[in-house]
Amino acid sequence: xxxxxxxxxxxxxxxxxxxxxxxxxxxxxxxxxxxxxxxxxxxxxxxxxxxxxxxxxxxxxxxxxxxxxxxxxxxxxxxxxxxxxxxxxxxxxxxxxxxxxxxxxxxxxxxxxxxxxxxxxxxxxxxxxxxxxxxxxxxxxxxxxxxxxxxxxxxxxxxxxxxxxxxxxxxxxxxxxxxxxxxxxxxxxxxxxxxxxxxxxxxxxxxxxxxxxxxxxxxxxxxxxxxxxxxxxxxx
Amino acid sequence: xxxxxxxxxxxxxxxxxxxxxxxxxxxxxxxxxxxxxxxxxxxxxxxxxxxxxxxxxxxxxxxxxxxxxxxxxxxxxxxxxxxxxxxxxxxxxxxxxxxxxxxxxxxxxxxxxxxxxxxxxxxxxxxxxxxxxxxxxxxxxxxxxxxxxxxxxxxxxxxxxxxxxxxxxxxxxxxxxxxxxxxxxxxxxxxxxxxxxxxxxxxxxxxxxxxxxxxxxxxxxxxxxxxxxxxxxxxxxxxxxxxxxx
Numbered sequence: 006x007x008x009x010x011x012x013x014x015x016x017x018x019x020x021x022x023x024x025x026x027x028x029x030x031x032x033x034x035x036x037x038x039x040x041x042x043x044x045x046x047x048x049x050x051x052x053x054x055x056x057x058x059x060x061x062x063x064x065x066x067x068x069x070x071x072x073x074x075x076x077x078x079x080x081x082x083x084x085x086x087x088x089x090x091x092x093x094x095x096x097x098x099x100x101x102x103x104x105x106x107x108x109x110x111x112x113x114x115x116x117x118x119x120x121x122x123x124x125x126x127x128x129x130x131x132x133x134x135x136x137x138x139x140x141x142x143x144x145x146x147x148x149x150x151x152x153x154x155x156x157x158x159x160x161x162x163x164x165x166x167x168x169x170x171x172x173x174x175x176x177x178x179x180x181x182x183x184x185x186x187x188x189x190x191x192x193x194x195x196x197x198x199x200x201x202x203x204x205x206x207x208x209x210x211x212x213x214x215x216x217x218x219x220x221x222x223x224x225x226x227x228x229x230x231x232x233x234x235x236x237x238x239x240x241x
Numbered sequence: 242x243x244x245x246x247x248x249x250x251x252x253x254x255x256x257x258x259x260x261x262x263x264x265x266x267x268x269x270x271x272x273x274x275x276x277x278x279x280x281x282x283x284x285x286x287x288x289x290x291x292x293x294x295x296x297x298x299x300x301x302x303x304x305x306x307x308x309x310x311x312x313x314x315x316x317x318x319x320x321x322x323x324x325x326x327x328x329x330x331x332x333x334x335x336x337x338x339x340x341x342x343x344x345x346x347x348x349x350x351x352x353x354x355x356x357x358x359x360x361x362x363x364x365x366x367x368x369x370x371x372x373x374x375x376x377x378x379x380x381x382x383x384x385x386x387x388x389x390x391x392x393x394x395x396x397x398x399x400x401x402x403x404x405x406x407x408x409x410x411x412x413x414x415x416x417x418x419x420x421x422x423x424x425x426x427x428x429x430x431x432x433x434x435x436x437x438x439x440x441x442x443x444x445x446x447x448x449x450x451x452x453x454x455x456x457x458x459x460x461x462x463x464x465x466x467x468x469x470x471x472x473x474x475x476x477x478x479x480x481x482x483x484x485x486x487x
Contacts, residue, residue: 055377072280077480086376087480088280088289094482095292176373177310177452177487178303189371189379 025146025223030116033107034224040100041163041203046070047092048200054086057193094174101167108160124153143217145229159206166199293482300484306420310451310487313369318383320434324441325374325455326411327475334410334461335440347406347466350397357445361431363387368426370451372458373487375476384449385432390423398467406472407448410461415474417450417457418484419467426451429462454485 026034050069056062066074071089078084111117128150135141136151143149148156172183172192186192214221219229279285324330342354367385393400400423406416421427430449431438438444443460450458456476477483 051377055374057377070280076281081479083476083479083481087476090375090482091289091293091480092280094296095289098292098295175303175487176371178305178308180308180311189373193377 022228023146024227025229026227028227029110030107031224031227033103033110036099036103037107040096040103041207043070043092043096044100045200045204047089047096050089051086051093052197057190057197097167097170100163104163104167120148121153121156124150124157129154143220145219145223155206155209159203159210162199162202162206166196166203169193169195169199296482297484300486301418301420304418304420304452304486306424310368310370310426313371313381315369315383317381318369318434319380322372322382322433322442323378323380326460327413328411330441332411333440336410336445336461336463338445341445341463343462344464345396345466346464347468348399348402349393349467352396360387360429360446363392363429365431366428367432368428368449368451370426370449372451372455374455375481375485383434384428384430384438384447385435386428386430386446386449388425389427389429389448390425392429393422393467402467403469404467404472406466406468407459407462408464408466409459410463413459413461413475414472415457415459415477416468416472416483417448417453421450421452421486424450424452452487454487456481457485 046068047070049064050066050071053063053066053069066085069089070092071077071085071087074085077088081087132141132150136149141149141151168182169186169192171179172186173189173196176183176189176192183189183192186195214224223229280289326333338357341357343360344354345352365385365387367383369381369383371379371381373379389405393405398405400419403419404416405419405422406414408414417427427448427450430443430447431445433439433442438447443462446462447460448458448462457474471483474481474483
């Protein structure tokens with residue numbers, strides 16, 4: 006039984022609120038969140054072993070994924086990189102398969118066309134100016150032009166990060182792809198900035214979801230909270 | 242033979258950092274809301290291990306025995322190549338050329354050991370390829386050596402077997418898949434940068450495999466064997482992926 010069906014059975018009257026996110030999209034959203042978190046956590050530790058950028062910068066070990074360092078040395082005689090790599094090359098399957106399902110379903114179901122298009126520059130400019138003046142009204146279930154561009158942008162960033170990652174992983178078998186990213190060394194830099202773009206998106210995305218919690222409720226339960234609690238409406 | 246792996250880091254600095262780490266929330270702790278990193282749970286280790294075996298199969302499937310590693314120009318080759326092993330350069334094995342014998346074992350017809358003189362008389366070829374380390378650094382070098390595939394053929398190795406394994410003078414060990422062993426760029430490298438390969442890079446020879454990560458390019462090789470039984474390896478037994486193809 007789907008969550009929607011449960012809701013229908015338990016509700017006294019038929020629920021008039023539209024389903025904003027079908028169950029498939031909600032599952033894919035949270036699987037993607039998990040995969041991205043695992044990839045970034047393990048990727049940060051991998052980065053630390055040989056930074057791609059010529060900067061004196063590393064991620065604090067406490068924020069990386071790959072096990073306790075002393076345990077790793079005691080048990081495996083290994084200084085903590087193997088686990089991070091195992092996470093990275095394990096979670097990549099979840100990330101890629103889930104994303105592929107999302108893109109295919111997004112196209113076929115009309116989700117992309119309906120919710121992320123059209124995207125016009127004038128609408129983006131107006132919405133961005135309104136957002137900067139804190140005057141952009143959030144309408145649940147309808148994306149403004151700034152949101153639309155951010156969603157296309159993060160989709161692009163994830164795809165670029167995956168492709169540059171593949172060209173680091175397989176610079177011989179996928180050498181045409183590696184050359185497209187400017188060779189092995191440059192692909193590492195692209196991979197890093199792809200990650201940085203995704204992290205930037207996550208910061209904005211999570212902050213806004215916490216500012217407008219009804220969006221978070223909708224991504225968990227499928228529908229927004231009770232009508233009376235929605236912004237812009239008066240309680241009866 | 243002792244393996245000085247643990248001596249790689251200053252001990253005191255390491256302990257201080259570890260105490261700090263233990264008292265700090267890790268990403269794993271955030272996920273599990275528990276005091277220890279999820280990576281260290283046995284069940285998680287089993288899943289990661291299973292995924293690594295899956296990745297061995299995926300990489301074997303991706304491997305094309307006719308696809309050559311990109312080659313570079315003479316001017317791009319680095320002469321002062323990075324020394325890399327699990328012990329300091331002072332501990333490098335220094336094998337005497339006169340006493341050296343390459344032992345052969347397993348599914349090989351002619352198991353007579355090879356002297357260096359006979360090995361160096363094998364037909365050789367040069368390659369300028371990129372060495373990619375599992376840690377992320379890479380370097381272009383020029384190696385010269387005898388293709389491993391022709392050598393295995395010459396000694397009557399069972400080329401339908403699954404693995405070619407190696408033991409080294411420093412206690413290092415491991416194995417590669419047969420398709421990679423037969424790849425035209427997989428060579429027993431007797432030369433580096435137009436000279437005989439020096440001790441720090443693996444004298445008397447290093448297996449140079451440009452389709453594998455650096456740690457699957459063993460130095461100071463003393464034994465080669467052919468087998469159908471999966472074997473681990475020095476770093477593979479410490480959690481690194483076995484196939485580790487590029």
